Amino acid sequence: MARHISISGMAGVVLRRLRLFPYRVSLRPAKSLLWLWLSRDMRHSKGKATGIDAGCGPMGNRPLFRTDHYVGIDTDAVRLRAGHTRYPETTTVLSAIEDATHIHGDFVVCVQVINTTAGFDTANECLAIRSLVEMCNLGGCLVVNLGSRGSSLKELESFVDDIVYKQFMQVEKRRYGAFSTQMPRMASWLLAYLMLVVPPLRTAFGQKHRNTYYLCRNKIGG
Numbered sequence: 001m002a003r004h005i006s007i008s009g010m011a012g013v014v015l016r017r018l019r020l021f022p023y024r025v026s027l028r029p030a031k032s033l034l035w036l037w038l039s040r041d042m043r044h045s046k047g048k049a050t051g052i053d054a055g056c057g058p059m060g061n062r063p064l065f066r067t068d069h070y071v072g073i074d075t076d077a078v079r080l081r082a083g084h085t086r087y088p089e090t091t092t093v094l095s096a097i098e099d100a101t102h103i104h105g106d107f108v109v110c111v112q113v114i115n116t117t118a119g120f121d122t123a124n125e126c127l128a129i130r131s132l133v134e135m136c137n138l139g140g141c142l143v144v145n146l147g148s149r150g151s152s153l154k155e156l157e158s159f160v161d162d163i164v165y166k167q168f169m170q171v172e173k174r175r176y177g178a179f180s181t182q183m184p185r186m187a188s189w190l191l192a193y194l195m196l197v198v199p200p201l202r203t204a205f206g207q208k209h210r211n212t213y214y215l216c217r218n219k220i221g222g
Helices: 007-017 029-045 077-086 122-135 153-167 185-197 199-203
Strands: 050-054 069-074 091-094 105-110 136-146 168-176 211-219
Touching: 029 105, 029 136, 029 168, 029 185, 029 211, 050 122, 069 077, 077 091, 105 122, 122 136, 122 153, 136 153, 153 168, 153 211, 168 199, 185 199
Parallel strands: 050 069, 050 105, 069 091, 105 136
Antiparallel strands: 136 211, 168 211
């Protein structure tokens, strides 16, 4: 039986091979923008020894890591086990982020966790941020995004700024959150790419700042 491949599916394959398409695409353009950033920023994990995926779920981000080793941390044993079944070479840790400070790595990722999902306890937002920074070895990198489900995003952002700008040599902070409603997948990607090249669109010219993304490189603080 001949396999039907849609035009949008073929376009996605071509764009991904050209590195213009993120590994994951959401029906929500704001989230597609997040995956586009992550797909690009994971190149900094190349040559690092240990990568940590905090709040990894079923390890959807595993293929993006270029580290020698991968450690997935999550509180959901079922999702964690599903990820390990798919990627048996990984190490799993059943723990909340704020309780996993004994784990250390050179490239730490925590996306779509802190104040972005109902499963995260917003009362622990500051503890989780401190734990992520503590997990990161000297010279390492941290990628994290914040949502607005808990306390004021402005206040949480200020808390994060006070830590990461002191402990990392290079910090890139990107605000976004506009276009969070669902639309067809290809349209979502096109709008995400437009936001990538036209930054004011990411927050609808300052009107919809719902999320913040950080890329922190070269940790210098202990």
